[in-house]
Amino acid sequence: IEYKHGTRKVITPSGKYTIERPIGDSSSFGFLFSSKFGKKRVLIKQQSFDECAYCEAGLRELSVLVYLSDPQMAHPNIIRLLNAWMIHDNLYLVIPQMECSLHQYANGAPVPTEERMIILTQLISALRYLHVCGIIHRDLRAENVVMNRDCSNVCLIDFGSSRMVTPHRQTLGKYVSTFSCRAPECDTGHFSKASDVWSFGCLLYELITAKSLFEDEDTSLSPDDVHAIIDSLEGTATDHEIFLLQRILEWNPEHRITSDHMYELHYRYIVRNKPPKCDLPRISFRKIPPERRFAQITYKYNDMVQMRKNMKDLIDSFKSRKYSLFTTVKAGGVSRHSL
Template sequence: MEKYEKIRVVGRGAYGTVHLCIRLSDRKQVIIKQIPVEQMTKDERQAALNEVKVLSMLHHPNIIQYYENFLEDKALMIVMEYAQGGTLLDFLQSRNGCLLEEEDILKFLAQMLLSLQHVHSKQILHRDLKTQNILLDKKKEIVKIGDFGISKVLSSKSKAYTVVGTPCYISPELCEGKPYNQKSDIWALGCVLYELATLKRAFEAANLPALILKIMRGTFSPISSHYSPQLQDLIRRMLHLDPTKRPTINQIMAQPILINTIMNLHTDMGKVPSVRINRPLSSMQGTGRQRMSLRGNTTARDGISSKPQPLSSVFCWGGGILSPSKLPLPNNETQVVQVSIGRTQRAAVTKNGRLFVWESQAVGTESLIPGATEGVAPMFVPRYLEGQAAVTIQHVACGDLFTACLTDRGILMTFGSGVNGCLGHGNCSDVTQAKIVEALLGYEVTQVSCGASHVLAVTNEHEVFAWGRGDNGRLGLGSYESTASPKPVPVGQNVHPCSVHCGMDCSVILTLENSLLCSGSNRYNKLALDTITADGYTEQMVEEVLTFTPVQSAPLNSLAVKMVAQGTSHSALITEDGECYTFGSNQFGQLGCDCDPGNRRPVLVASIKHHSIAMLSCGDIFTVAVSTDNEVFTWGKSSRGRLGRPDEDSHLPKVVALPKDEPFTVNSLSSSHGSTLIATKPSQRSPSP
């Protein structure tokens, strides 16, 4: 105890004594639970050690933090975080019968769900959730779940049978002697939620037999009509007698009444308040009013006006647009950090986490003069994603008729056409507004890729999930079957996927080891799965594989790969040395060389080998590459403006002439079908006056 100074005793019980202390190194207040182990039975000692084991496994902002443990004076000392706001029970009792607002209830519930999700992800059951074990911060806004003394760490096959916990929160299955599982924690959480809404316990009785009878009947008084029907229904489902009928944590978190609350937590809790102005579509297009900006305003000095420089520019070509055309942005303050293009969509993510799409007005396309070959280029209007003002988006990917977007908390949302189950919601229904992919709520997704009709996602734990159309084995699940829900993809031992890339009928995984794994159609050897030796001899040709398989074609099977992209019938990659290789069909010159259209060997794009390539993208029958010195090269079929440049020597890489009003850096590139989208930012900005 030489590192701590005791202040006072804040609790006593059969387990021991709880002290409020000061940690001398930083003067931080902590709780030390003193548990005398010498007089304990073997089971009691095991329970005390179990609490240390459980606490050391948990690291979450809504769980009481464990610092350390040590033995002193024949007692086990457990040092933990101090929650200054007391227990949730104390808080509810202090209300004196004044009901909470539904918004406040949902804030508490969302935090408890996130913490319990973390607990269950570690194969731990809390087994004693109650308002006495839920603590609050000083402002009584942040929830901290504590007291894991009787928690159960499950092995892969073990079940918890012991009847434990506070009687008022025990589930019906425990009353019947059935095994305790996650659904029993859901029951206890339902009791806590009921208590938040009524300030009373859901089940109370004068004695234990009467209490058990009440719990077994599942009867409780309805909550006030002051609360929404959605909240009332959620409580009823969490307190369903049949545990299989109770929702999972992920299902609860996906409820419409909770989504915005969950999304808001990371901005509302413990952050400096910020102002975000959400402008409707009309305000993006100009209202005739003067707007003020903290940076980049139009200013006048000595009678000379300086026009504000945009923080980003986005260029588009292809699909009838013959040369790079600058797309309109919501305003000059928009900083685009990532773009994606699909068959029908153009989407962008801004630096402050907003997602917007460009809607085509298709001007002139329906009134062509007889004999004309091209219509007037369509007008594109930016529109922010509706209903997601509080969500911070960090990544977007477009499929054929659908879109996937990823929040900064690793939550994946999809919307658009649900054909082939590519939205991942367990069905083939269309969704007009972004909806959370419920099956992945327990994972932190770091990147997602959309093909024409399938999707792959990778998590921070290097797990890969796939869903959507399954023919050709494009999902890598070992079959041709489609699936409307994310399924874990087997990738083998000692493999650490870091990014995923979907093609038309195939998929590629790039690993931390800089190697490629491919699955699906290998037509024209576009996945480099043919066994080709270093001297160019083809030993074996492969048409398709159903599981992810390492590339077999030299020299790719021995190169360290930095980036990969897929087109309809060809692929391209960048090595760690900045070299660009292409492989697959060369029917339209999409490999960037003069090799035979039937060539199945990977080739180095020799004409740009003196440039270090930083990023690339493949359309249907063309390729785009960007060098580290911000030169944009295109090659392949040039019809309908695919290359964004005149079509001379279209099969060889040539520079696209982007407007250069000022030095710029390309920070995002995306191609799909016959179009390309490029986002740039100024390389340097003069200081504001």
């Protein structure tokens, strides 16, 4: 079925999909459309193959979403892939449509403490899980977090810039993160899980102050300046948030807190203080066996023909699974590998 919206043309595999309107803030590598699948509200992302970079981003995102949509690997705070198809040099990804992005939710104002803690809890859990799976997001920012307005469900989205890391391969090439959330080491072409942690700290700072730590590329801050800014949050942020930020926004990535340690500290805080609606269940982690590890790094990203074949194989693999596309993913209840 073909739908036309202005200059954009969307093709769906069946009449069960209804394309309603394009979403204004489309992602870096694609166009978003508010849609319906029967009575369910969904978001369809259209990814063009016009350029090798777009094809690469599509393959990277698809590989992460297919991997994390496996019932054994799913996480409630990472967006779940509902369907995917390729038609006429376009990749289409279907994901649940949430009520707003975190950027829209904040609306240029500081997020209240109670709501901030609920959001923080879910994002820490999601980031830790990504890193355990060997995935770096590389573009953590408010626009790449979607949620319900009551904060009951917060999810990470947009994995077009993601990379896989291993204990022996922690830093790779050029970093593409938005400047306001970019870690200092990325200016030298290095990034790692620690770079995601820094971006998370910048995001938390924005939720507290409604300001970016680094407004633009001309902003010059030293490590001492950053720690002075964090100390100035006393009375605005909770002691726990200041404690985390002091360890997250550490200039040297080797001294920066890990997502795993951040999770442990936050878990202890929740157990001790019991903030409202903050559920961070204590789930034991079993090592992911080799056959289930994320293997994005094996793709050849300079060969568009091969990348399209990889995408087709991923889609076929995804569609061969037997589970309901709209099954709710519950923390600790879906995957023996969940965190």
